Amino acid sequence: MESHQLPSAADVSELLSVYRENLLQIIDTKNSLLSKLVSNGYLSRERYDAIESKPTEKESIELLIDTITGGYASDDLSKLLTALDEAQQKHVANFIRGLGVHRPEFGDDWPLERPQIRVLYENLDKLIDLIDLRHGLMESMYGADCFNSSQQDRIMNADGDADCNVQLMKYIRRSSFAVFKHFLRCLIETKQSHVVYLLDPQLAPDICPLEEGYKYRIKSNLTKLIQNITVDVVLLAQLETNECITRRQRQSIEAEQTNSKQCVLLLDMIRRGSQKDYQGFIECLRRTSQAHVIELLKIQGQQIVDVIANIKTLRNKLLTIIDIDHGLLDHLHSFNILTEKQVGDVQSKPTKSAVNLLLDYIIDMSSIEQCEKFLLALEKTHQKHVANFIQNNGNPGNCSNDWPLLESTSWGMFGHYQTFMELTDTTNGLLDELVSADCISLRQAERIATCRTDFSKNSTLLNIVQRGSNANYDKLIECLLKTKQYVVAAELAPDRVRKNPLSQEIAKTIVRLNAALIRHIVTQDGLTQQMFDAGCITERQKRYIESPAWYMESNTRLLHVLRRGSQPDFDLFIGCLEKLKQDHVKNLLTCGPDQFLHGETLEPYLPSVLKGSSVPLSGKISKSYI
Numbered sequence: 136m137e138s139h140q141l142p143s144a145a146d147v148s149e150l151l152s153v154y155r156e157n158l159l160q161i162i163d164t165k166n167s168l169l170s171k172l173v174s175n176g177y178l179s180r181e182r183y184d185a186i187e188s189k190p191t192e193k194e195s196i197e198l199l200i201d202t203i204t205g206g207y208a209s210d211d212l213s214k215l216l217t218a219l220d221e222a223q224q225k226h227v228a229n230f231i232r233g234l235g236v237h238r239p240e241f242g243d244d245w246p247l248e249r250p251q252i253r254v255l256y257e258n259l260d261k262l263i264d265l266i267d268l269r270h271g272l273m274e275s276m277y278g279a280d281c282f283n284s285s286q287q288d289r290i291m292n293a294d295g296d297a298d299c300n301v302q303l304m305k306y307i308r309r310s311s312f313a314v315f316k317h318f319l320r321c322l323i324e325t326k327q328s329h330v331v332y333l334l335d336p337q338l339a340p341d342i343c344p345l346e347e348g349y350k351y352r353i354k355s356n357l358t359k360l361i362q363n364i365t366v367d368v369v370l371l372a373q374l375e376t377n378e379c380i381t382r383r384q385r386q387s388i389e390a391e392q393t394n395s396k397q398c399v400l401l402l403d404m405i406r407r408g409s410q411k412d413y414q415g416f417i418e419c420l421r422r423t424s425q426a427h428v429i430e431l432l433k434i435q436g437q438q439i440v441d442v443i444a445n446i447k448t449l450r451n452k453l454l455t456i457i458d459i460d461h462g463l464l465d466h467l468h469s470f471n472i473l474t475e476k477q478v479g480d481v482q483s484k485p486t487k488s489a490v491n492l493l494l495d496y497i498i499d500m501s502s503i504e505q506c507e508k509f510l511l512a513l514e515k516t517h518q519k520h521v522a523n524f525i526q527n528n529g530n531p532g533n534c535s536n537d538w539p540l541l542e543s544t545s546w547g548m549f550g551h552y553q554t555f556m557e558l559t560d561t562t563n564g565l566l567d568e569l570v571s572a573d574c575i576s577l578r579q580a581e582r583i584a585t586c587r588t589d590f591s592k593n594s595t596l597l598n599i600v601q602r603g604s605n606a607n608y609d610k611l612i613e614c615l616l617k618t619k620q621y622v623v624a625a626e627l628a629p630d631r632v633r634k635n636p637l638s639q640e641i642a643k644t645i646v647r648l649n650a651a652l653i654r655h656i657v658t659q660d661g662l663t664q665q666m667f668d669a670g671c672i673t674e675r676q677k678r679y680i681e682s683p684a685w686y687m688e689s690n691t692r693l694l695h696v697l698r699r700g701s702q703p704d705f706d707l708f709i710g711c712l713e714k715l716k717q718d719h720v721k722n723l724l725t726c727g728p729d730q731f732l733h734g735e736t737l738e739p740y741l742p743s744v745l746k747g748s749s750v751p752l753s754g755k756i757s758k759s760y761i
Contacts, residue, residue, distance in 0.1 A: 141212050142234050148204045150234050155200060161227055161246045161309050164195045166286055168222040177214035182207055190678070223283060226311035243313035251315060255308055258333045260515070263300040265330050265344055265407050266322075270383045275321035281314045282306065326381050329409035345406065345413050347470060348507040349432070353406050356431040357399075363428050364420070366397040373419040379412045380404055442506050443498055445528045450494060452529070456521055456539045457490050457513075458602045461579045464493075466512035472496075472505050517576045520604035537604050551626040552597075558623050558699050561592045564675040565618045574610035575599055619673060621701040634701035641705060641724070645698050648723055653690045656720050662711060663693070671707035672696060 151158060169186060172178040182202055189195040202208050219228035229241040237245050277287055290302040307318055319338060322331050328339040371388060374380045384404055391397045405416050420428050464481060467473040477496055481489045500506055513522040520537045531538050566580045579599055586592040600611055612631050615624040625636040658680065667677045680692045697705060712721040
């Protein structure tokens with residue numbers, strides 16, 4: 136497009152403002168875009184460094200948009216569009232060229248629209264679980280020019296198959312119609328038509344993914360299957376001939392050194408495959424004289440009787456441990472176990488009555504497949520301990536970790552209710568740590584984060600933990616320690632805390648002198664950096680303290696962190712005060728207000744950064760501060 140046909144800077148600025156949320160979802164700053172913008176002179180090096188230094192990709196994109204709309208970039212719009220084209224973001228460039236309106240000359244180089252975005256989000260969990268990148272998909276997409284080598288590395292260098300698929304889905308969401316179409320074609324080429332069925336059933340009719348009940352059979356009997364299946368040349372030849380696996384998949388299996396590793400890989404392929412592949416796998420087992428294994432893969436008629444009987448027996452305990460607030464009802468509805476009306480009826484009742492009604496519906500289940508889907512729905516919503524509890528009829532056996540929280544531990548949390556509710560800090564990295572440790576789900580973390588008050592956040596977290604497993608309780612303690620919340624951790628598990636929590640005397644001093652400390656601590660002279668270097672706060676806590684524009688809010692956050700920490704960290708904080716000559720604060724904390732006579736001025740103790748400044752100071756400690 137010629138330069139005279141480009142939209143004006145004012146029009147582009149308005150477009151970026153109106154479609155800001157859309158652009159946050161499609162611009163990719165990690166794909167050499169920023170370096171190209173610097174190279175062609177559109178961005179200054181200083182602005183580039185500011186964007187690159189942002190901790191999250193969303194914040195980087197927000198600052199890039201603010202840079203463009205705020206006039207901090209070059210007026211030459213062609214440089215921006217050229218950089219987008221060269222960074223494989225032509226669909227974003229076209230969106231700007233057309234001011235949000237598609238033109239015929241743009242073709243498929245256009246951002247995904249609502250129908251494609253909706254189907255990606257609705258099937259996200261299934262896509263992450265099913266897509267197999269190991270057997271040619273990435274090579275096919277690279278060959279189709281869906282992405283460049285750096286983008287491929289970013290996807291493949293994630294930790295584990297699930298994280299790789301998450302990165303791939305993020306990339307597809309940001310990409311164009313053209314890439315989306317190539318993605319579907321490459322899935323078909325690599326024998327993943329059952330995945331295409333989820334995204335566009337017309338492209339892969341009648342090739343649906345394996346039903347959840349059969350996946351559960353593989354998962355629940357995995358150890359026995361590995362022990363009993365013989366993966367040899369005959370079985371693999373049968374599977375390839377019947378198109379249950381591809382030649383490349385067969386080669387991957389044969390490359391493994393032991394039968395058990397070959398079996399694990401084969402079962403993972405079958406689990407990720409289609410219903411047709413599963414039936415073909417069973418037939419191949421029969422043909423290769425391994426029919427005895429088939430019983431482990433088929434539905435067992437007695438199981439539904441046992442599970443329903445166990446639910447009836449354990450009903451009172453289940454009322455206190457099943458969590459219906461974080462996706463369980465959605466899964467049961469998607470598995471066709473509950474109707475939309477039944478979901479609404481359950482949601483309309485208080486928690487205990489809601490779980491009671493849900494159990495009524497579950498007890499009325501009529502098929503083994505529904506029974507297994509119920510157990511699977513529990514696992515998918517972070518409630519494997521509940522599934523184990525039902526299957527083992529309340530007897531732990533070898534499930535001591537994935538087992539409901541012990542009564543003594545649960546009541547112990549109630550005993551420390553006041554400390555937990557008052558001092559637990561969910562805003563300072565704890566939720567991220569809990570999600571990373573697989574202690575809570577992302578959905579649970581989002582629900583906690585959206586609560587309006589600290590009390591309601593802590594109340595929601597407490598409810599989740601008490602309905603959780605022994606393993607998750609241990610993970611909570613570890614995450615509290617990682618986020619330097621030693622006081623709460625010591626209350627809940629004193630034997631696990633190696634550092635002494637902050638003494639009650641000092642904690643009371645911080646509370647008593649809160650107003651004076653908030654006014655007189657100086658964070659502007661590098662105090663938080665000193666604390667970080669000394670190891671008494673984390674990088675996340677440092678950003679948390681420094682982010683407010685008003686110094687008193689920063690000081691409030693600093694005290695908030697100290698009160699929840701350890702005695703050694705507090706001693707390091709006192710050392711930082713000494714280094715920065717903030718003896719007035721040190722004396723307040725270590726000696727108390729009696730060090731200063733009523734009405735004595737603090738001016739001699741204040742550093743020069745506060746003397747004569749616009750910072751409001753009383754200059755004296757009075758009763759109103761204490």
